[in-house]
Amino acid sequence: MVLQAIRSIASQWQPQRDRVLWAPVLLGAGVACYFAVPREPAYWESAGALATATALYIAVKLRAPRLGFAGLALFLVTLGFLLAQGRSMMVHAPMLDRPTGVTRIEGRVLDITVTDDDADSGKRRVTLGDLVIEKLPLARTPATIRLSTRHVPSDVVAGERIAVLAKLMPPSGPVAPDGFDYRRQAYFEQLGAVGFTLGKFERVASADASSDVWFSALRQTISRHIATHMKHPESALATALLAGERSSIPDDVNAELRDSGLYHLLSISGLHVAIVCGVTFFVLRFLMALWPWMALHWPIKKIAAVAALGVGVFYILLSGATIPAQRSMLTTGLVLVAVMLDRAALSLRTLAVVALVVLAVRPESLVGASFQLSFAAVTAMIVFHEGIGRRWMAEGREANAAMRVLGYFAGIIITTVLVGLATFPIVLHHFGRAQIYGVLANAAAIPLTSFIVMPAGMAAMVLMPFGLDGPFLKLVEWGITQTLAVSAWVAHLPHAAWAWPSLPMGPYIVSCFGLLLVCLWRGWFRWVGVPLMIGAIAYGFMVPRPFLLVDAEGKNVAVHGAGQTVYLFKKPTDYLASNWLSLWGGEVWQEGKPLKAGPWAHGDVRVACDDWACRIENGDARIAVVRDANALAEECLWAHVVVALDKSAPRKHCAGSARFVSSWDVHAGQGGAIALMPTGPVFVPIFDDKTVRPWSVH
The missing domain is CATH 1.20.1280 (Monooxygenase)
Structure with missing residues (x-):
């Protein structure tokens, strides 16, 4: 057998x-x-x-x-x-390994993005290159840095050379086990430091006309123009869709889009590129067909395909050429080339060639969520199309108008379900959240984006230099307003988004292999991938997770028990909190009101704190988090593991059998976690000092 x-x-x-x-x-x-x-x-x-x-x-x-x-x-x-x-x-370039004090920085502006709703004096994120940093040798000077500021004048444009006082720090590494490594991402972007400014910008030289900042300057001009002709937050979403700039979208709008399953609309990817190239192709072909002589003597379909390819490339460069955008443009480009050569357009082979090109040129994109999500989604849609989808479309061509409309919405629903299932392990691993009503939201929002927002936005971009874009921007604004209304309604439905524990790496890899079997294999063996995916995800939920996390500075400590998280001393930054909650899932207990005194209990976890220390019990395991070295002697006698956050405490100190973790250990491990093992509670550093990679801090 x-x-x-x-x-x-x-x-x-x-x-x-x-x-x-x-x-x-x-x-x-x-x-x-x-x-x-x-x-x-x-x-x-x-x-x-x-x-x-x-x-x-x-x-x-x-x-x-x-x-x-x-x-x-x-x-x-x-x-x-x-x-x-x-x-x-x-891409190797210097990266800071420790924070700097206040220092003078001179550099060339590569990009400026507005990160709040004030177009004139709001908070901005400025990327600088060609740097001269005071007291930092050239050999240790990063290729680029990114500064948060409220001091940059609104008329500063990409290409200008400026000087400013700022504090710099290294890009952060992972803050949770198997967590997102921003430092690795920054390394491949040649981003050597991040920081914030402490004074006004000084112009050193005017902008040059080099091509590397031309698109950035154009994107900045378009963003400013849209912000002055459209109310907020609609202007922020319009800028994201038309110019690829998402930083000024308010957090609450981002949250609603994410919980409703519409966040993918903000990423310049297959939908947007297909609309831009498709509208260009069909409009030009229609206009050329109006002249009978041209239609008979010129290959108007191929001419339209060439023009659509050029417009698509321009749109991608304008939007910043992110990984999803590059993948989408490569795929769409191959489709348009197939049209020029009179060949079949989109297939799994086409997508495989695109994946090979992306991995060969930017192999680091593999470990990013955008690469994994985009390729999983498109693969699932092509597999469906090559199966029953092609037959369904052929039957739809012979149907009446009402049935075609019904078929269009049915297609949105089916593809949304398929994409949701295909990307479910990826979403769980990277974000720990699942949207329940995404089908409902997409059925309403995708037609708005496809037939109103993007076509009107394209017309506005073409007419913007002539000052004739006003009516089309109003149409874009109306479409976005309706999309936001759908997003807000769906996001506030009961149980619209579930926060689940993130999928550990091992089960995640197995589930992805199961997805590949289903999509790429032929015959009955492909269906082995379904129980493989389900089993891996189910096992991933059962894998024990740490119940205590501490950050690298020892200032933030979180404890998790039975679906709830409590902060012991203060609420952490949004970045830290989102990464910790992604690991655990569930919700925060008394968000914004950290535990200062008194007991807290949930499930098997119990917490009690005073001004000197916190005692955490998980079943029979006892952990003490000490803030004042005077409490060490008492806590060492009580606990199985003592985490001393007081920097004045000695590195090795605990009478008895308690495992002692000093503040130096926490800092060297770039934070740490307490996990419950069969042998008892164990401290696990986030960063293993045996790891030596080009992007590591040593």
């Missing part, structure tokens, strides 16, 4: 088709291996491994052709590893 099953599975393998589809998976596996290893290997070791894999592949092809794909798989995995390491070496 087992041999028959293996033969049946092997018979479903279609070499010419499946090698192409699984090639980006194998290349991505090599990229993932690079990011998973704890120490940076020597480049010659990686190159040697690739040379060995290449030789093995050639030998297998010559001697044992049936095993050719096994050799190809090994080659692609080692190639992915080497590409990721090569990219890491290519």
Whole structure:
């Protein structure tokens, strides 16, 4: 029986088709291996491994052709590893390893984004390059830095050279186990420091006309123009959709869009690129068809495809060329090239080629949520289209107008459900939230975006230089207002969004493999991926998680029990809180009112605090968090683990059997967690000091 099953599975393998589809998976596996290893290997070791894999592949092809794909798989995995390491070496630039004091910074403005609703004097985020930082040698000067400020004049544009006093700090690493590593992302963006300004900006030189800031300056001009002709927050969303700038969207609007399942509308991705290129293609083709001679003698369809490709590329560059936008433009570009060559347009092979290109050029994108979400969503939609979707569309062409409209909304509902299921493990792993009524919200919002907001926005962009964009901006504003109304209504429905514990890395990888089986395999074996996904997610919920987290500075401590989180001393920053809640799920107890005194209990976890220390009990496990070294002796006798946050406490101090964790240990580990193991409570640092990577702090 087992041999028959293996033969049946092997018979479903279609070499010419499946090698192409699984090639980006194998290349991505090599990229993932690079990011998973704890120490940076020597480049010659990686190159040697690739040379060995290449030789093995050639030998297998010559001697044992049936095993050719096994050799190809090994080659692609080692190639992915080497590409990721090569990219890491290519973008290497200095990063701060410790905060600076107040220092004078001179640099060239690369980008300016408004982060609140005041277009003139609001808070801005300024990215500077070509830096000169006082008292910092050139060899240690970052390539770029990002500053939060309220001091930059509203008329400063990208390309100008400015000087300012500021405090800088290194980009933050992960703040929770398996958490998002912003420092790694900053490394690949060549962002060496972040900080805030302490005084007014001084203009040193006027803006130049170089191409690297031209799109940034144009984006800034468009954002300012929209902000003066449209009320807030509609102007913020219009800027996000038309120019890719999302920083000025209010937090409450972001939360409503996220909880309603409409947050994907803000990311320049497949929907937006398809609308921009599609509208350009069909409008130009229609206009050229109005001249019969041109329609008969010129290839107007191919001309329209070329124009649509150019407009799409311009739109992507204007929006900042994010990973989802690049992926979408590559996919749409291949579709348009297929139109020019009179070939079939969109298929899984097309998407596989796009994935290979993205991974080869930007291998670091693999570990980002945007890459994973966008490719999972598009893969699911193409699989549906290649199955029953194509037949459904063929039948729809022969239906009457009412049935076509009904079919359009049915398509939105079905694709929303499919995309939601395909991206569910990814959303759980990265964000720990699931939207329940996304189908309802998308059925209302996608038509508004597709037929009103984006087409009117395109017309406004074309007419903006001539001052004729006003009516179209009003139409954009109306469409966004309706979209926000839908978002607010759906987000406030009962149980609209559930905060679940994030999916640990192991179950997450297994669930993704199950998704790949369902989408890429042919035959009955593909359905093995369904129980694989369900089982991995179910197991992920049962994996024990830490019940206590402390940040790197020892100023913020959170305890979790039975779906509730309590802050012991003060409410942490939004970034810290969102990452901690993503790990645990559930809700915050008395948000904004941290526990100062008195007991708190939820489930098996109990907390009691005074001015000197907090005692936490989880079942029989006892943990003491000490703020004053005078309480150490007493807490060491009571607790199994003592976390001393007082910097005056000695590094090694505890009479008895209690495990002692000093403030130095917390800082060296960039924060830490208390996890309940079979042997008792254990302190686990967020950062392992044995990890040595180019983006690590040492």
